[in-house]
Amino acid sequence: MITAMTPSAVAAPGAPCPTCSAPLADDRRFVVWCPACEWNVDPLAESAADTVPQGRTGRRTARRRSAERAVAEQMYTEAVKAAEAASLRPVRGRAWFAAMGIAALVHLSTVVVTGVSLWWLVTGSMFLRVLGVPGLALAALLRPRLGRVRRRDEWSLTRAEAPALYGLADRVASASGAPPVHLIRATGEFNASYGRVGLRRRRVLTLGLPLWEILAPQERIALLAHEFGHAVNGDSRRGLWLGSAVRALVEWYRLTRPDGGATAGPGLVMLIAGWVANAVMLVVHKSVEAVLLILHRCTLRTGQRAEYLADLLAVRVASASATRTLLESMLLGESVEAFFHRKRLAPQAGRTAGEASRRARDAEFWQELRAYLDSVPEAERLRRLRVSALRMGSVDSTHPPTHLRVALVETRGAHEAAVVADEAETAALEVELAGRRAAVVASQTEFR
Ligand SMILES: [Zn+2]
Ligand SMILES: [Zn+2]
Numbered sequence: 121m122i123t124a125m126t127p128s129a130v131a132a133p134g135a136p137c138p139t140c141s142a143p144l145a146d147d148r149r150f151v152v153w154c155p156a157c158e159w160n161v162d163p164l165a166e167s168a169a170d171t172v173p174q175g176r177t178g179r180r181t182a183r184r185r186s187a188e189r190a191v192a193e194q195m196y197t198e199a200v201k202a203a204e205a206a207s208l209r210p211v212r213g214r215a216w217f218a219a220m221g222i223a224a225l226v227h228l229s230t231v232v233v234t235g236v237s238l239w240w241l242v243t244g245s246m247f248l249r250v251l252g253v254p255g256l257a258l259a260a261l262l263r264p265r266l267g268r269v270r271r272r273d274e275w276s277l278t279r280a281e282a283p284a285l286y287g288l289a290d291r292v293a294s295a296s297g298a299p300p301v302h303l304i305r306a307t308g309e310f311n312a313s314y315g316r317v318g319l320r321r322r323r324v325l326t327l328g329l330p331l332w333e334i335l336a337p338q339e340r341i342a343l344l345a346h347e348f349g350h351a352v353n354g355d356s357r358r359g360l361w362l363g364s365a366v367r368a369l370v371e372w373y374r375l376t377r378p379d380g381g382a383t384a385g386p387g388l389v390m391l392i393a394g395w396v397a398n399a400v401m402l403v404v405h406k407s408v409e410a411v412l413l414i415l416h417r418c419t420l421r422t423g424q425r426a427e428y429l430a431d432l433l434a435v436r437v438a439s440a441s442a443t444r445t446l447l448e449s450m451l452l453g454e455s456v457e458a459f460f461h462r463k464r465l466a467p468q469a470g471r472t473a474g475e476a477s478r479r480a481r482d483a484e485f486w487q488e489l490r491a492y493l494d495s496v497p498e499a500e501r502l503r504r505l506r507v508s509a510l511r512m513g514s515v516d517s518t519h520p521p522t523h524l525r526v527a528l529v530e531t532r533g534a535h536e537a538a539v540v541a542d543e544a545e546t547a548a549l550e551v552e553l554a555g556r557r558a559a560v561v562a563s564q565t566e567f568r
Contacts, residue, residue, distance in 0.1 A: 145499030153503055162507045189512050191420055196524045199428035200531055211425065216356060219418035222411060223365035227264070230368055234259040261371045264364030267317030274559060275305040275326075277552070284548035288541065289325060292344040295437045295538040298351035301325045306332070306556040308563050310453045314347040315358060323351065329553065329560050330456050331449070333486050334493055337541035339446040342438035345539075346446075349430025357419050357426075369412050376405040424520045431525055432532070439537040444529045447522055451504040452493055459492050460564050478558070485561045 137144050142156035153160040237255025240248040279286045282304065290300045301314075302322040309328035317324055325347060332340060356362045378401050434443040463485070508522040519525070 145497070145503065147497050147500065150497070150500040151503060153499075155499060155502060158506060161503055162510050165507075165511060188420065192424065192512050192520055192524065195421060195424040195428070195520060196528065199425065199432075199528050202425075202428070203432050203528065203531060212422070215418040216422050219356065219362060219415055219422075222415055222418070223362045226365040226368050226411075227361075230259060230262040230264075233262065258375070261375070262368040264360060265367065266319055266321075266360070267315070273305070275307045275556065277304050277306055277556070282549075282552040284545055285552050288341070288539075288545060288549065289344055291539050292341055292437060293348050293351075296345050296348040296352065296433050298348035299323065306553055308560040310456045312343055312347055314350045316360075321360075329557055330460070330489070332553075333557065334449060334452070334456075334490055335446065336442070337546045338438055338442035338537065339449065341537070341539050341541060342434040342443040342446045345434040345437035346430045346443075349433040350426070352433070353426040353429040355423060355426035357423050362415075362419070366412070366415060369408055369415070372408045373405065373412065376401045376408065378402050378405065427519050428525070428528055431529060435529055435532045437538045440529050440532040440534060442537070444526055447526050447529065448501060448505075449493075451501065451508070451522055452496060454504075455493060455496055456489065459489055463564050466565075479554075482554075482558050482561045485565070486557065 133146065133148070135144070136142060137154035137157060137159050139159045140154060140157040142154055144152055144154050144159075146152040151160065151163055233255060237252045237259060239252075240255065241252035244252060277285065285304060286301075289304060293300050301324065303324045305324065305326045307326055307328050308330065310330045311328045312331060313326045315324055315326075316322065325344075327343075332343070335343060350358060357366075378398055431443060431447070434446070438446075505523045505526065509524075512521040512524075
């Protein structure tokens with residue numbers, strides 16, 4: 121990894137591209153590369169190419185990547201057509217039904233494990249009763265998890281604490297055709313998410329402040345609209361049925377990993393390993409892996425389509441330009457991480473100072489972050505878009521490649537946004553989020 125991070129050393133400062141002699145993009149804080157011929161555009165991938173397995177496995181990986189690349193391109197074409205026809209409906213094809221069927225079998229297997237273990241415990245011989253205990257523990261691991269609404273966790277905001285934020289979220293939700301959220305959380309991550317948790321399937325919106333704070337007011341509306349898009353775009357991967365089936369399969373995968381005993385759940389693996397031969401484990405392991413891969417393929421299309429629909433919704437609610445710049449800002453995650461890293465290593469001054477100076481320090485932190493991101497040169501932003509194109513098909517594919525998302529948004533003409541933020545509202549948001557912002561600063565600077 122270290123060698124992969126220092127390719128900038130290859131070209132001398134001011135030197136032209138070694139391949140095509142065009143001038144290089146050489147801000148030494150970032151990767152030195154050639155926008156003309158893409159020399160060194162993705163140094164990490166180039167070093168990773170050396171470690172891609174050769175022979176059959178390598179060919180299989182290459183085939184899978186090119187298949188996923190083809191799907192990504194096809195989904196993009198379909199999304200452009202859907203956008204032109206203004207048909208923002210999710211489509212459920214054969215693959216979707218196959219995925220739901222596989223999920224049903226997974227849940228059935230959990231029911232069988234539970235039932236058999238209970239039966240053994242109640243009516244079995246001494247030997248079977250002993251087996252029933254790990255069986256029930258296994259069933260507990262495999263059970264569907266509903267998640268919990270933690271109203272009192274440090275990141276949660278109640279409606280009373282943040283009326284302006286909830287007000288804005290409600291307006292965007294209603295413009296997106298989504299029901300209002302029950303809970304908003306403001307966390308320290310560079311992302312945002314929307315999900316349903318708990319027995320009552322409460323709708324929870326999570327806004328990562330490092331992302332939120334670098335966005336312009338209209339980009340924030342685009343972000344909210346994209347997240348609410350997940351409530352209406354038919355993304356089955358996030359549903360309880362499919363999501364919990366995948367989690368159960370991942371548990372199976374973890375538990376049956378032949379050499380994974382030390383890192384898997386405490387005790388349980390040792391117990392199971394006692395009576396299941398290693399060979400059987402391997403067969404189960406490989407089968408689970410295959411099923412996970414099939415599920416991934418079955419949901420790739422609906423998942424990517426859902427993301428495009430969420431982006432198109434953001435265009436309608438917040439405008440195409442705000443959605444495009446939002447997507448481009450989301451490519452800056454690495455830089456935000458680098459900034460935080462630097463902050464954590466920096467010596468702390470005035471940690472014991474009073475409330476006023478702490479507030480000043482917090483404000484400075486976010487200003488510095490914004491200034492640093494503003495200083496990321498155009499060539500580096502362009503490089504990240506190109507990397508997204510090059511890595512298409514090798515990413516985990518939860519979202520379509522960013523360059524295609526941007527391209528889709530750019531096909532939409534300028535029109536009026538359905539929701540706009542006014543200045544008073546933006547100022548109120550600023551005040552409401554002050555406490556959570558301070559908590560993020562504390563978590564990043566008082567780390568040592
Ligand atoms: Zn070049
Ligand atoms: Zn999304």
